[in-house]
Amino acid sequence: MPRIAYVNGRYVDHRDAAVHVEDRGYQFADGVYEVVHLFRNRLIDADPHLDRLGHSLVELQMAWPMHRSALKVAMHEIVRRNRFATGLLYIQVTRGVAPRDHKFPADVCSSLVMTLRSVPEFPDDMREQGVGVITLEDIRWARRDIKSVALLPNVLGKQAAAEANVYEAWLVDGAGLITEGTSSNAWIISGDGVLITRAADHDILRGITRQAIVELAQELGIPFEERSFSVEEACNACEAFMSNSSHFVTPVTRIDDRVIANGKPGSLSTALHSRYVQYMSDFSKIG
Numbered sequence: 001m002p003r004i005a006y007v008n009g010r011y012v013d014h015r016d017a018a019v020h021v022e023d024r025g026y027q028f029a030d031g032v033y034e035v036v037h038l039f040r041n042r043l044i045d046a047d048p049h050l051d052r053l054g055h056s057l058v059e060l061q062m063a064w065p066m067h068r069s070a071l072k073v074a075m076h077e078i079v080r081r082n083r084f085a086t087g088l089l090y091i092q093v094t095r096g097v098a099p100r101d102h103k104f105p106a107d108v109c110s111s112l113v114m115t116l117r118s119v120p121e122f123p124d125d126m127r128e129q130g131v132g133v134i135t136l137e138d139i140r141w142a143r144r145d146i147k148s149v150a151l152l153p154n155v156l157g158k159q160a161a162a163e164a165n166v167y168e169a170w171l172v173d174g175a176g177l178i179t180e181g182t183s184s185n186a187w188i189i190s191g192d193g194v195l196i197t198r199a200a201d202h203d204i205l206r207g208i209t210r211q212a213i214v215e216l217a218q219e220l221g222i223p224f225e226e227r228s229f230s231v232e233e234a235c236n237a238c239e240a241f242m243s244n245s246s247h248f249v250t251p252v253t254r255i256d257d258r259v260i261a262n263g264k265p266g267s268l269s270t271a272l273h274s275r276y277v278q279y280m281s282d283f284s285k286i287g
């Protein structure tokens with residue numbers, strides 16, 4: 001079965017999927033993206049992802065590449081053509097192809113690329129053992145609410161984490177407060193059982209998984225506080241975890257060289273993960 005990608009109106013073999021060298025995404029990182037989980041044949045939270053894509057496009061004065069409803073049809077079509085049940089759908093919109101010039105080109109059409117990659121279901125060892133993170137200075141720009149493809153600081157952070165043999169880097173602002181991970185939101189649970197994550201303003205990406213977790217926590221009766229926390233507070237927390245569309249709720253058991261609580265995934269993180277998996281299973285299957 002060949003892998004199928006979508007490039008500007010055409011479904012093509014993934015090996016042949018290519019864009020023009022003067023695509024502004026390639027030359028200026030002038031583009032935005034979304035990653036949507038395909039879980040057992042269900043596209044999870046497709047609408048909130050499209051809402052956030054709309055936010056990113058508006059903030060960058062970029063046009064939708066097609067009507068939102070048509071994009072949704074194309075998302076389902078690429079799933080249908082790839083014929084696997086669990087994977088990650090990558091959607092990228094750039095300002096389009098134009099001779100290299102920093103200012104916006106006139107009369108340009110946005111480019112749309114979509115790929116789907118098969119991934120295994122959430123690995124048991126991540127849930128059972130948790131992961132480690134390092135902390136790094138957050139050197140990103142001031143509009144992290146826009147899901148821009150300009151990810152160089154995130155790439156450098158993730159590489160530093162890999163070199164330190166841990167899974168993620170948590171980024172720290174000038175006041176010593178954790179913003180988020182390089183590709184995930186950061187959470188802690190305090191000694192008195194309060195779930196805490198940073199407010200979603202311009203400093204972090206408003207995670208779609210984050211939003212679902214807030215609602216599921218409410219349903220489970222877990223008290224929730226939206227506020228910033230320091231590295232020190234995180235190291236002394238009862239539990240810590242990260243969230244994103246690719247790995248849901250992932251327990252964090254070590255920050256730099258400090259072990260969180262007893263070094264094992266906590267009960268609330270585990271409960272939230274299970275509830276999130278149930279939440280995904282409740283989406284209707286793609287026909």
Ligand code: PDD
Pocket residue numbers: 035180181182183184185204205206207208209210243244245246
């Ligand atoms: N990243 N913060 C950052 C910086 C992210 O890149 C992501 C997601 C998140 C979590 O958002 P969500 O819950 O909507 O996935 C938070 C994706 C998965 C990526 O870049 O691959």
